[in-house]
Structures are given as C-alpha cells and as structure tokens.
Amino acid sequence: MATRPKRYAMVVDSKKCLNCKACVVACRAENSVPLDYSRPWMNEETRGVWPRLMASSHPEQCHQCAHPACVRVCPTGASYHRPDGIVVVNQDDCVGCRYCMIACPYDARFFRQDKGVVEKCDFCVQRLGRGQVPACVETCPSKVRVFGDLNDPGSKLSELLSTREYRLKKPEAGTGPQIYYLI
Amino acid sequence: MKTIEWGFLIVNYLFLGGLSAGLFFVSALATFFYRIDEPSPYTRIARLGAFLAPWPVMIGCLLLIFDLGHWYRFYKLFLHLRLVSPMSIGSWLLVLFNLVALVNCYAWLTENQRSALFAKLPGALQFLGNLNYDLDHWRRRIAIVGLPISVGVGIYTGVLLGAVQSRPFWNTNLVAQLFLFSALSTGCAALILGLAGSKRTAQELRLLYGLDICFMVLEFFIVLPYLIHGELSVQAVQDSLKLILGGPFTILFWVLFMGLGLLTPLVIELRELVPVMVSNREFHYNRFVAAAAAVLILGGGFLLRYVFVFAGQMSAMQ
Numbered sequence: 466m467a468t469r470p471k472r473y474a475m476v477v478d479s480k481k482c483l484n485c486k487a488c489v490v491a492c493r494a495e496n497s498v499p500l501d502y503s504r505p506w507m508n509e510e511t512r513g514v515w516p517r518l519m520a521s522s523h524p525e526q527c528h529q530c531a532h533p534a535c536v537r538v539c540p541t542g543a544s545y546h547r548p549d550g551i552v553v554v555n556q557d558d559c560v561g562c563r564y565c566m567i568a569c570p571y572d573a574r575f576f577r578q579d580k581g582v583v584e585k586c587d588f589c590v591q592r593l594g595r596g597q598v599p600a601c602v603e604t605c606p607s608k609v610r611v612f613g614d615l616n617d618p619g620s621k622l623s624e625l626l627s628t629r630e631y632r633l634k635k636p637e638a639g640t641g642p643q644i645y646y647l648i
Numbered sequence: 649m650k651t652i653e654w655g656f657l658i659v660n661y662l663f664l665g666g667l668s669a670g671l672f673f674v675s676a677l678a679t680f681f682y683r684i685d686e687p688s689p690y691t692r693i694a695r696l697g698a699f700l701a702p703w704p705v706m707i708g709c710l711l712l713i714f715d716l717g718h719w720y721r722f723y724k725l726f727l728h729l730r731l732v733s734p735m736s737i738g739s740w741l742l743v744l745f746n747l748v749a750l751v752n753c754y755a756w757l758t759e760n761q762r763s764a765l766f767a768k769l770p771g772a773l774q775f776l777g778n779l780n781y782d783l784d785h786w787r788r789r790i791a792i793v794g795l796p797i798s799v800g801v802g803i804y805t806g807v808l809l810g811a812v813q814s815r816p817f818w819n820t821n822l823v824a825q826l827f828l829f830s831a832l833s834t835g836c837a838a839l840i841l842g843l844a845g846s847k848r849t850a851q852e853l854r855l856l857y858g859l860d861i862c863f864m865v866l867e868f869f870i871v872l873p874y875l876i877h878g879e880l881s882v883q884a885v886q887d888s889l890k891l892i893l894g895g896p897f898t899i900l901f902w903v904l905f906m907g908l909g910l911l912t913p914l915v916i917e918l919r920e921l922v923p924v925m926v927s928n929r930e931f932h933y934n935r936f937v938a939a940a941a942a943v944l945i946l947g948g949g950f951l952l953r954y955v956f957v958f959a960g961q962m963s964a965m966q
Binding site (some may be wrong): 581 | 651653654715716717718721724725727728732733734735736739809811812813814851882918932960964965
C-alpha cells in the first residue's frame with residue numbers, strides 16, 4: 466500500500482502555557498538562532514485590575530500556511546512549500562529582498578543581518594528527518610504544543626482537532642494557516 | 649516582531665523608477681506626433697525625455713540592489729522568472745526598460761552628438777565606433793515598443809505594494825493606478841523643469857501643462873475613491889487609513905502631498921493654461937512659476953511614495 470502523503474500541522478493549547486519560554490530557548494539552541502532573533506514568540510495579554518484580572522500567553526510561530534503569501538511573492542523561489550506542508554527558505558537562493566516578511570500576515574519571519582537572508586520556523590525539518598518532533602514541542606513542560614500529521618487519522622493531532630473546538634489566527638488573510646489554537 | 653523592512657532606499661527607487669517611466673512615456677507620446685524633417689514642439693519634448701529617461705531608473709536599480717541582504721547576490725533574481733511574484737516580473741521589466749530607454753536615448757542623438765560621443769571613446773574601445781548607426785527612422789518603433797514597458801514600470805511599483813494581502817493600507821488596485829499617474833505626472837514635471845529654463849518653449853510648455861493637468865486630475869480622482877472606499881471597507885482597512893487620517897502621516901499626506909504636491913501645482917497649471925484655452929490667446933508663461941509647479945510635483949511624487957512605503961508597513965491585520 467502506498468504511504469499517504471504527510472501534512473504536518475500543530476495544535477496549541479494556550480491555556481496550558483506557563484509562559485516559561487523554554488520553547489524559545491530550545492529553538493534557539495536547536496537552530497543556532499542568535500539572541501537578537503527568535504523563531505517562535507509569545508503573545509502576552511493582561512486585562513482587568515487586581516484581583517479581577519486575566520493574564521494569558523499565546524505561543525506563536527510560522528503558521529506553515531497552505532497558501533503561503535511569502536512563497537507567492539518570493540522573486541527567486543527561495544521560499545517554497547514542501548509536499549509535507551512545511552514552508553521553508555532555501556538560504557542559497559534568498560537574495561534578502563524581505564518581500565516575504567512584508568507579505569506575511571503573522572510577521573513570522575525575520576532578517577538575519579549577519580547572513581543577509583530571511584529565516585523562519587520550519588518545524589525543525591532536520592529533526593523530523595531523524596524521526597523526532599520539533600524542539601519546541603519536545604521541550605515544552607506543560608505540553609502546550611502537539612505536533613503531527615493531519616493526514617494520519619490516528620495521530621494525537623487529528624484526535625484533538627476532531628474532538629475539540631479550535632480557532633485559527635487571521636483566517637481572513639486567506640493563507641490557510643496550520644497552527645490550530647484550542648479554545 | 650513587526651519591523652520596517654523597506655526604508656529610504658526603496659522610497660527613492662519607487663520615485664526614480666516612476667520618474668523614468670513618466671519621462672519615457674511623455675517622450676514616446678511626443679515621438680508619435682513629431683516629424684523628422686520639421687522642427688516642432690514635439691521634437692524638443694521627445695528628445696529631452698529620451699535623454700533624461702534612462703538615468704533615474706538606473707540609479708533606482710542600484711538602490712534596489714544595495715537594499716538586498718548582500719548586493720552581489722542580485723543576479724539570482726535573473727536565474728528565475730516567477731509570474732506569481734510581482735517582484736520577479738518587476739526585475740525583468742526593469743532590465744527591459746533600462747535597455748529600451750538607453751536605445752531610445754541613443755536614437756535621439758543628433759549625428760554630431762553621436763560622432764562626438766564615439767570620438768571620446770578610449771583607444772581600447774574604439775571598435776565600438778562600428779555601432780555608430782543612424783537610428784532616426786527607428787524612433788517611432790522604439791517608442792511603440794517602449795510605451796507599454798514604461799507603463800509597466802510605472803504601474804508595477806504600485807502592484808508590488810498592492811499585491812500584499814497582509815498590509816491593508818496597500819491592498820487595493822488603486823495603489824497601482826495612483827502610482828502610475830503620479831509617475832507620469834512627475835515625468836511631465838521633470839520635462840517642464842528642463843524646458844522652463846530655455847527660451848521660446850511656450851508651445852512645449854503648453855502641451856506639457858495640458859498633459860500634466862490630465863495626469864494630476866486622474867491622480868486626484870484616484871486618491872478620493874481610495875479614501876472613500878477604504879472608509880467603507882473592513883475594519884482593518886479603516887484602521888490602516890487612520891495613519892493618514894489623524895495618525896502620524898496626516899500632515900505629510902494632506903498638507904505636503906495633497907496640498908503642496910498635488911493641488912497647488914494643479915491650480916498653478918490650470919491658472920496658466922485655462923485663460924489661454926478659453927480666450928484663444930497666445931500662451932505666455934512665467935518660467936519661475938512653471939519651475940515652482942514642477943518642483944512641487946516632484947516633491948509630491950516623492951512624498952506619496954514615502955507615505956505609502958512607511959504607512960503601509962505600519963498597517964497590519966488585527
């Protein structure tokens with residue numbers, strides 16, 4: 466039997482997030498990202514006045530869109546969509562025009578001044594090749610992130626998406642984001 | 649994570665690219681009407697436009713290259729042609745436009761100018777003297793080929809911005825049209841500035857005034873629907889328009905661009921031209937007024953790009 470093509474995605478359960486930023490540190494170590502930049506980041510929000518207040522943190526990173534604007538606008542094809550759904554940047558072809566950064570509705574990309582190229586989260590493709598999950602997923606102490614294959618009905622990710630309510634960020638941008646936030 | 653990625657180099661490029669596109673467009677239009685053996689106002693407009701057109705866009709292209717991560721990697725843009733990427737189409741269009749504008753510039757040299765040019769070549773490049781062709785009879789054909797390319801360059805700068813869904817300030821086709829007519833108007837203004845200094849250019853200026861008024865009126869009637877439609881659009885677009893309606897770019901947009909850069913020169917040119925058209929009198933122009941209007945238009949064109957590049961990057965979907 467032919468193997469089903471993979472379609473990687475991520476579920477984020479923000480309510481479990483402790484805002485410890487271990488994901489950011491693990492990513493930085495795994496992908497050699499200098500301190501000035503970060504692939505995943507935290508959206509922190511506080512509302513109200515003590516004792517009636519609310520604080521929340523939503524981790525965010527590249528949404529690995531199904532119809533990525535960054536890929537469309539890239540003049541050299543350096544940004545491309547892998548068959549497994551991950552959007553990656555081929556640094557050899559990137560000229561550093563930063564059009565993709567402007568086109569990204571999530572501002573998920575950053576410009577490496579030292580290398581003159583654009584970088585972003587790529588779900589740690591090097592780890593996936595070794596059968597591991599992305600560094601941020603592995604390190605998270607409260608299991609906020611669940612990584613998996615949308616095309617595998619037996620995956621934890623598919624189970625969560627079929628049994629829990631979720632929302633997408635800025636779906637109106639029309640890029641088909643693939644980070645699912647549980648409600 | 650939101651940063652301003654495109655800065656002054658891009659603003660300058662957008663202005664210079666548009667300026668060249670406008671110069672070429674007006675020069676090509678004049679080329680259709682001139683006669684090779686008769687001196688006419690069209691000849692001076694076409695020649696001056698052809699001589700000026702290649703240089704601003706060349707400087708603009710250099711600015712673009714130096715804006716890249718590493719300037720020496722720009723050649724990679726020309727290893728690919730991606731029709732879904734406005735920047736890829738634009739890069740190729742710019743190469744084409746530079747070539748056509750240069751050939752057009754050469755075609756408008758007089759025989760004496762050509763000979764003088766080739767005589768200046770250093771010894772090792774003397775063989776280029778073989779290129780001393782007379783292209784006088786090709787001028788019209790070059791204009792026909794170049795006209796759509798110049799419109800392409802003028803409009804592409806706006807498409808580059810307008811094609812970005814995530815920046816509501818830009819994401820409308822009106823930006824492309826606005827940039828095009830602003831580009832044509834700045835081209836006209838540069839020619840007015842170039843001709844206002846010399847004597848006996850009343851006929852040329854009359855033609856350029858007429859053309860420039862058309863471009864500026866069109867520009868004005870694109871800005872209006874841009875604002876009205878934006879206010880009637882979704883929240884993200886309304887929020888983005890706040891940048892010029894009470895936000896940090898309000899004075900730049902309304903006073904300096906709209907007031908001084910568009911409406912003032914429009915009124916000046918109408919004031920000079922309308923009485924002449926109504927009473928059929930001979931056109932007398934004041935060269936200082938003409939030059940002032942031209943400078944205001946050029947400044948307005950630059951400011952328009954400044955406001956759009958920066959405000960656009962500050963706008964985002966909520």
